[in-house]
Amino acid sequence: MRFVIIGGDAAGMSAASRAKRSQPQMEVVVLEKSSDVSYSACGMPYNIADPDRPIEDLVVREADVFRQKQDIDLRTEHEVTAIDRTAKSVSGIKSDGKSFDISYDKLLIASGASPIIPDIPGFDLEGVMALKSLGDGRRIKAYLKEKRVDQVIIVGMGYIALEMCETMRSRGIEVAMVKPRPVFLPWADSELAEIVRAEVEQNGVSMHPGHTIERIITTSDDRLQVVCNDLELTGDMVLVAIGVNPNTDFALQAGLKSDIKGAIAVDRRLRTSDTDIYAAGDCADAFNILTGKKSYVPLALRANRAGWAVADNVCGKVTELPGIMGTSVFKVFDLAVARTGLNSREAEDNGFDPISVTIKTRSRAHAHPGSTPIHLQMVADRSSGKLLGVQMVGREGVAQRIDAAAVALHAGMTVEQFSQCDLAYAPPFSPTWDPLLTTANQLLKKIG
Numbered sequence: 001m002r003f004v005i006i007g008g009d010a011a012g013m014s015a016a017s018r019a020k021r022s023q024p025q026m027e028v029v030v031l032e033k034s035s036d037v038s039y040s041a042c043g044m045p046y047n048i049a050d051p052d053r054p055i056e057d058l059v060v061r062e063a064d065v066f067r068q069k070q071d072i073d074l075r076t077e078h079e080v081t082a083i084d085r086t087a088k089s090v091s092g093i094k095s096d097g098k099s100f101d102i103s104y105d106k107l108l109i110a111s112g113a114s115p116i117i118p119d120i121p122g123f124d125l126e127g128v129m130a131l132k133s134l135g136d137g138r139r140i141k142a143y144l145k146e147k148r149v150d151q152v153i154i155v156g157m158g159y160i161a162l163e164m165c166e167t168m169r170s171r172g173i174e175v176a177m178v179k180p181r182p183v184f185l186p187w188a189d190s191e192l193a194e195i196v197r198a199e200v201e202q203n204g205v206s207m208h209p210g211h212t213i214e215r216i217i218t219t220s221d222d223r224l225q226v227v228c229n230d231l232e233l234t235g236d237m238v239l240v241a242i243g244v245n246p247n248t249d250f251a252l253q254a255g256l257k258s259d260i261k262g263a264i265a266v267d268r269r270l271r272t273s274d275t276d277i278y279a280a281g282d283c284a285d286a287f288n289i290l291t292g293k294k295s296y297v298p299l300a301l302r303a304n305r306a307g308w309a310v311a312d313n314v315c316g317k318v319t320e321l322p323g324i325m326g327t328s329v330f331k332v333f334d335l336a337v338a339r340t341g342l343n344s345r346e347a348e349d350n351g352f353d354p355i356s357v358t359i360k361t362r363s364r365a366h367a368h369p370g371s372t373p374i375h376l377q378m379v380a381d382r383s384s385g386k387l388l389g390v391q392m393v394g395r396e397g398v399a400q401r402i403d404a405a406a407v408a409l410h411a412g413m414t415v416e417q418f419s420q421c422d423l424a425y426a427p428p429f430s431p432t433w434d435p436l437l438t439t440a441n442q443l444l445k446k447i448g
Contacts, residue, residue, distance in 0.1 A: 001026050003314055004090060004102060006080045007110035008032030009039065010300055011281030013061070014307030015108050015314075016072050022315040028072050029102060031092070033079035036134040037063050042300055044137040045163040049170045051145065055138050083107070083254035085274055106276055106314045109251050109264060110307065113244035113282035113298055118155075122216025127224050128238040131160055143237065149173055151235035153226050157184055157209065161241035162196075162332040165205055169333075175205045176233045178226060179242065182210030187343055189377040191358050192393045199335045208233070244298060246283040260285050261296045268320040270310045278313070280306035287323035289410065290342055290388060291350045297326045327406040329399045336398035340406040341389030344379050353382040357443040361435045363397045365427035372396060376439045378405075378415070385414040385447055390436070397429065401436055415443050 003019055005012045008030050016028050030037075038061045047053055066072040077095035084091070091101040115130035117123050127147075129140050143149070151174040154161050161177060168175045177200075184207070185193040201207060211228040216238060219225050226233045246263040248256075257273035259265040264272055264279035268287065272279050282298035284306065302324055312319040329338035347354035356379040364371035374394030380387055390405035392398045408418045419440035425432050433441070 001105045001314075002103065003028050003106050003108070004104035005030045005108045005110060006090065007108075007112055007281065007283075008034075008037035008063075008074060008076065009041070009110070009112060009281070010303035011112075011307035011310075012108065012110035013038045013066065014304045015110065015280065015311040016066065016074075017070060018308050018311035019315055020070050020072055022311065022317070024071070026315070029104075030066075030072060030074045031078040031080050031090070031102070032074070032076045033092075034133060034135055035063075035076045037061075037066070037074065037076065039134045041132070041134070044131060044134070045160070045167045048137060048141050048144070048164070049167040051141075051171070055134065055141055058134065058137070080111070081250055083250060083256075083277075085254055085277070088276065104276075107278070108307075108310050108314075109248075109256075109272070109277065109279040109283055110281045110303075111247040111251070111283045113246045115240060116243045116245055117240055118213065118242070120213060120215055122224075123240065125216055125218060125224065125238075127236070128216060128240065130240045131164060132244060140239075144171070147236065149236040151176070152237045152239060153178065153224070153233045153235040154239045154241060155179065155213065155226065156241035156243070157207070158241060158243065159328070159330045161239070162200065163330060164239055164241060165200065166203070166331070166333050169203055169205065174235075176208065176235065177205060178208040178211050178213065178228065178231070178233060180210070180212050184209050185337075187339070188337075189343070189356075189358055189391055192337075192375050192377060192391055195375055195393050196332060196335060196337055199333050203333050244282065246296070246298075248283050251279070251283070258285075259294045263296045265294070268322070269313050269318070270306055270321070271313070278310045280310050286321075289323040289325055293350065295324065295326070297324055297328075299324075299326075299328060322410075325406055325409050327402060329402055334395050335393055336395070337393050338398050338402035339389070339391045340402055341387070341409045342379060343389055343391065347379055347381070347388050352388060354379050354388065355382040355443070355446055356380070357439060357446055359435075359439050359442055361438050362431055363394055363435070364429065365431050368427040370428075374398065374435050376435055378439045378443050380415045380443055380447060382447060385416055387413050387415050387418055387440075390439075392435075397435075401434070404436060415440050415447065419444060 080092040263285040281303035327340040358377040372395040379389040
């Protein structure tokens, strides 16, 4: 069997490695359009913060390791541009301009996603950059080294934008953030979002939500100016961080189905609408465990897990993934911000009758030194009492606690059941009543 994989990062290389372990005799071919494979994309903002740390430190495994130790036919600088489902082959262009064509028995599309670049004048100017691939990180780091960058304008205010905001400030660079939509962190509880915004502004960042960007121009002194309908921001570099689009044009042109946001539609075994073709990672959709509906939340754990599942299915071990909860956490200056499950608006949109509570409590026991505020919001379904989602903001203990909430959601717990969980207590780590339990108890009172 020839197992061909398009894409050589998380999902692709996870699938390739697992398939080779399961069936060493299988021919596994990986086609990657860049020269980079198997790297920690999530670590790029933190690497860029350190001018002396090579970006190559983020590479988890070199390409030659896959080739020599695992006998994987890894072909870098091979960009797939078309799939012929009838002939069961893929074709594309190599970096030298020559074309290639290769047949498959089973195919995995793990082509990832690309940053959204607005179709607005000036977004193609030198110094206007985005951060998604290792090549992007390499270019940003080189630009900061070679140019004098005193001020950066960040277009967007999501996860990557906020992480890069902290990165730039750590290097002594002034930062202004701008976006068209007026609401900061629209998925977050408004009280929690204001805490995050205050943290960003206290670290010297100017924030400008609600401004429509009309163009980017080069000024007379060779700087960049972001021109909005009612605002002008000038800097030495512009970072675009407004989200990503799945790299699926060639797959959709081949007739594969999409259900949401242009991502390739897959079933719980990661099969596409063609039974010989699988999709995984940032190019594919997933089921939401709470709603049973399709969602598009491109995150690293799902990509790696989906790659494993595809390899198992290709090798004959039937594997189904239940889905995702959208669990995530990110750091912005001294705060950790996390969520899992649904917020109130999402719950209502999916037919629930949401009820929520937002509280502020302590991260440690009352008398223990170092305790800091921690803010939580918990959402439940009023009629069934089922736990639907949790959001959290604080300076410590956030990433660990959100995982407990995620497990409860996976288990389908009610708020009452969750309130009875036996969570660990010691003064350096928590009050006697963990903040999660306190929030659950407060929500139970509202549910009645």
